[in-house]
Amino acid sequence: MTDYIAVENLSDEMAKDELTYLAELLNKANSAYHGIDSPIMTDAEFDFLKKRNLEIELKFPQYKKPDSPTEKIGYLPSETFSKIKHSKKMFSLANGFENNDLYDFDDQVRRFLNFRVSEPLEYTVEPKIDGLSLSLRYEKGELVFAATRGDGTTGENVTENAFMISDIPKTLPTKTDVLEVRGEVYMEHKDFENLNTYHDSLGKKVFANPRNAAAGSLRQLDATVTAERPLKFLAYAWGELTEPLDATQFGAIKKLKNLGFKTSSHTKLCKSIDEALSHYEELSKIRSELGYDIDGIVYKVDSLDLQSRLGYRSTTPRWAIAHKFPAEYSWTQLLAIDIQVGRTGALSPVARLKPVTVGGVVISNATLHNQDYIAGRDNSGKKIRSGNDIRLNDWVEVYRAGDVIPKISNVDLTKRLKDSEAYQFPSVCPECGAEVVRDDGDAVIRCIDDLNCPAQAIEKLKHFVSRKAFDIEGLGGKQIEFFFADEALSIKEPADIFTLEPRDRNNLTKLKDRHGFGRKSATNLFDAIEKKKTIEFSRLLFSLGIRHVGENVSKLLARHFLTWSKFIHIISLAQNSDSQEYFDLGAIDGIGTTVVSSLLSAFKPGKRRDRIEKLADQLNILDEILPDSNDNFLSGKTLVFTGTLEQMSRSEAKSLAENLGAKVSGSVSAKTDLVIAGSGAGSKIKKAEELGVETLDETEWLSLIGK
Template sequence: MDKQTAQNRIDELVELLNHHAYLYYVLDQNEIDDYEYDMLQRELRGLEEQFPELIRKDSPTQRVGGMALSSFEKVEHRVQMGSLQDVFSFDEVRAFFERVASQVSDPEFVVEPKIDGLSVSLMYQDSELTVGSTRGDGFVGEDVTANIKTIRSVPLKLKKELPLIEVRGEVYMPRNAFEKLVEEQEINGEQPFKNPRNAAAGSLRQKNSKVTAKRKLDIFCFNIQQIKGEELTSHKQSLDFIKELGFKTVPDYKKVKTYDEIISCIEEIGKNRFDLPFDIDGVVIKVDSFSQRELLGATAKVPKWAVAYKFPPEEKDTKLLDIEVNVGRTGVLTPVAVFEPIFLAGTSVSRATLHNQDFIIEKNISVGDIITVRKAGDIIPEVLSVSQKLSGDAHFVLPDRCPVCGGSVERIQDEAAIRCTNVECPAQLFRQLVHFASKGAMNIDGLGPQIVRQLLDSGLINGIADLYDLTAEKLLSLEGFKERSADNLIKAIDASKSNSLDRLLFGLGIRNIGAASAKLLCERFGGLDDIISATSEQIAEIDGFGDIMAASVYNAFRDEHLLSLVERLKARGVNTSYSKTRVDNRFEGKTFVLTGTLPTMKRDEAKELIEKYGGKASGSVSKKTSYVLAGEEAGSKLVKAQELGVPVISEEEFLKMME
């Protein structure tokens, strides 16, 4: 085939395939079956391989993803990607309506579902997609163009010629795609995403766009940020227009005039929300006229011409069938309500935590009662109250012996938790081992919950120190282990022996001591023997410690079981000394607060760098904060920093400070 003939056929195939993709992914319509579509795409791919110089930017073959990126470039938004004021009651909606009606004449409103996803900008120049970026802090986002292109409902080329248009949309993960992803993650022993929104955010920020392409993301577009070549006067007109351009617009948007019509729309959307194949968390109400929006203006944070009504959590009554008592890693006895299954926020639930004995007493809960349950944030089931006292019994009382090992339990003064005192309790041991091997602690790659359970059930280990007696030969006796996987796990366990002492301290699971406080202990005292010998008063002198934390450390190392474990770990070559890793003092006296998701590093990595250069990482913003290091989806900490005038820096600026 000559080049011109190939060019003509490629153009024909691209137009045909994009037409059918638009019908399928945007309009949910089919004109040809999957096999025909695949054959056309195979023909196109073959021609492009033969004539790579003829590949078009809007070819559907360009959606599959390419080389992995090392980082995301910054994108400065020409038009701020702001947020909306949230309202939670119809009274607040009425107040918004009346305020608008008092300031502009005969206002009309557009009511639309609020998609629960990740906000993005799509920039088109000469009708071709040039940049896809995340919202970031509203002023600066990240370039995720390669990942945006993998979303089939995003047009690579518009249906009408325009010199420039920037459209805002919400990337989301459909519920069926989310369920399949979680199933795969559980099979692979990975930590599953908690909800579709987190899954969408994590998938869109993959460094390798081929991974994003497999996640089946979708998008709804709901706003024009800027445009050249077309005059638009209202929001509904703009939504109709971008639909004509080939965008998948936010569904079921309606123009209304009265307060009653607004409430009717909210109720209708709310009634059907759990039947949708995607998540929504509210309804957006916007003034339709652009000229009236200008008159209404905006505050420093939000426009005055729109609000987002957030749905209250759905509540239902059910019968409490049983109260199970679980034992956690630190020995805490946690009561769990088991009730008749109910359908809440789109899923069936039958269990919810009852927290502790005080919670049960406060709510007067006993088996047989009718309880009211809701999903906090539409995710975590929680018991609100007893709606009918049917049992006739007094409230449930936690047992005075551990339900797993039969050991005694105790309640420490000023604490709500009741704990099993037996540190060798099997329930605690499993969770202790999982925590010990976790990334924040000893970071033993490959030693996840399933392997820990397998090792315990087989009798190969009976405690933490036994991990260091394992051999590849012993592991090969377990189902699922091959020579390579056994060798890799043994290498990971051996490598953990040389970890910094603060990782070991955190891994030991001392109550009230996290990764940061473990490092402070090491900075103050050095080796583990010196920490063990320290008095409670000496520990309490550490900046950031209090009497409770100091008592936790002191009492922990008075326990003969823990001291015995320390000696066994020493005997197996686990590092118990500490070397300060400070590079220099350029950040001395400086306090950093981290917020949002950083482009290339995790927060723990950033904290480690701050401490290496003499600085301090804090969890809250105050006037004493030196810098706020902000990333993607930065929240209230960023807002507070701006209110207090605290300097806000990006990861790029932070890294330059260390050059």
């Protein structure tokens, strides 16, 4: 795009002229686009000019033309934001609440890096602003798009809106190819109050807190609304880069500041975890004077080299943690205790409260966890709330910490009714009347009838269609409840979803004629279901909602077995606990005995197994593809680490190997490709020799992977 003079440098006359010019050009471009002429400019150019036109209009409203393209051209007709896939995932952070959590964090980092306690380890510590994360992509110094965090992988395209935030530079004093800057969009307290007062005066909805106000203001389909909202932006991280910013976190933040971004003046480089903790104390003291909400402090390992060695768990980095502030508290009355039955049959008590405001948000429910929690004991039998139980009509103190569901921290015994009685936990399932059991060592009470309990069935189905599972468009929780209750087109188990269309065809009352559905939405639903008949192995496994088999375990199992049919075959043989397959299953790294027994019971021949097979018969299950490792020689190989490594911890070695596409197993078998033996390695080396498996010592291993 040609060079344009920055809007803030335009004179009155230039602004007026340019608006006239742009109105003519954009209107022409628009009719060319929609009419018979061929387009006279690319979509990107059009977007850019339209944005520029709007920016000039906002700065010089007196020259806004009656035929302004802003008014006339409904350029983005879509009702929702388009999606942008992040070139580098936007992770969330692990949380700590007590000082001990932070000492544990420091320990874990040291253990992973093989650092002694005496070895220096510096942290960059910064306030955690309670706003909305945003990723800004600059190419050759120009802002090309802005995306919200979304689910971390894909966010919403809010580029037009980001252009309206004055804290966000539109151009940078660097022409580096790609620079992605990440930070927080937020609203200051005074601006939040003004906005709410204004909204209130117009009879419009007021926002619950500054974060909601910031999110609502950024995610406006009409970017001119965003422009009117006083949003701020602070940079604290980055995504894809073609040139490194610096060698340290602290240095990189300084660099971002030099590039024109606002950064927090409360960011501090700390020599040790103790120094970081005292910075936390300082910030918690001045927290209320900052003028904006912070919900904690973030600690990041300062060296970027160490950050890259530490790497990531599935959703959080190993090199950072958020130290949350203590929650806010309020007293209210407990009106009722409801029992919800979940997907795995767990009976979860929920407190219904007289509505109360906690930290600016109205709360009317709180979790009561389980029977012990209500009785005043934790999972290990220790007293909580000084051993006070919770009873109906009690006055209770509720609190929230971050986004978690509100909890009850205290009971006011002086206000307890004289005739109140201890709460009796149901002895049968409130949904189906079946027997309930409590497993040894488990605080949870479960309905045992997983085959017939309607509550379990509905929750399983909701899980099955959820975003990380089958993710069927147009089939969410509400629709599941509709179909579950529907007689003509019932969905009682996952397999029924895929027979919906043929059943509808043979039915007298068609789905399209039902309340809430029309021809279009019925067709769309059938199409969406058809599309999801092809599914990845790991996703299918996760979707089944087997206890202890979450996203990570599913992925682990899928990567191990690669094909569904092989997995089913092995699981069948493993039902015999004397078999080699049973032993092998437990030897998969990351798979413990709880997972094994849960899997075996889910796939035990009989009704449960039949349901899974009935479902699998409808599907085209894709083989698992191992992570892309750039044709690495370790890709798909099975490695075993044994003995003590000197240069790095076992967990770091394991994560390195996995990043190179290898599978790491806990035991040596004929399928092992390579054994890496540290000092003191014993029986596994012997076994490797017997089986003729290649063995490397640590130095050889390091040179193999180029370290």
